[in-house]
Amino acid sequence: MKKILLPLVALAFATPAAAQSIVVTGSDEEGLAPLSVAYEELKAGQNALAVDKLTHSDIDARDPSRLINLGTAYARLGKTADAQTAYKAAITSDIRYDVELANGSYMDSRWAARTALANLNQGKPLLALAR
Numbered sequence: 001m002k003k004i005l006l007p008l009v010a011l012a013f014a015t016p017a018a019a020q021s022i023v024v025t026g027s028d029e030e031g032l033a034p035l036s037v038a039y040e041e042l043k044a045g046q047n048a049l050a051v052d053k054l055t056h057s058d059i060d061a062r063d064p065s066r067l068i069n070l071g072t073a074y075a076r077l078g079k080t081a082d083a084q085t086a087y088k089a090a091i092t093s094d095i096r097y098d099v100e101l102a103n104g105s106y107m108d109s110r111w112a113a114r115t116a117l118a119n120l121n122q123g124k125p126l127l128a129l130a131r
Contacts, residue, residue, distance in 0.1 A: 037065045038073065047076040064090040064097070064109035068116060075120055087117035 036057055038050035050073040059066045071086030090113035098106040107115075 037063075037069045039069070042069060042072060042076075045076075047073045051077070060095065062089070062093040062095050064093050064095055064113060067093065068109070068113055071113070071116060071120075075116075080120065083120055084117060087113045087120065091117065 036053065036059065038053045041047070041050035041053060050069065054066055054070045054073065057066060067086045067090035071083040071090065074080075074083035074086060091110050093109075095109075097109050
């Protein structure tokens with residue numbers, strides 16, 4: 001599936017569970033409707049709602065945007081093991097594409113997930129990732 005990605009925002013907070021934040025948004029292959037990757041929920045800090053939305057999503061379970069956002073929601077909820085599982089699934093996913101960083105540069109979705117996982121494991125906030 002062709003991906004046209006919209007901004008993905010990294011939200012770093014002071015609390016350890018919320019410090020690992022990477023949020024991805026996207027649109028369908030025609031670029032008309034946003035993919036339901038819980039961007040608005042994560043942006044609003046509604047992490048439990050984001051988990052519910054992402055675990056009941058019609059988006060391919062291997063989609064990196066879905067998995068990265070799921071990992072972020074879990075990390076913010078203090079569910080480190082679940083966050084690690086989601087990030088690792090994004091790293092090994094058959095689906096791979098570039099995400100845009102906040103500064104306008106691009107990063108491979110696997111590298112974005114690796115960055116999120118490394119920062120989660122080290123208790124550090126994420127890079128400012130944008131799309």
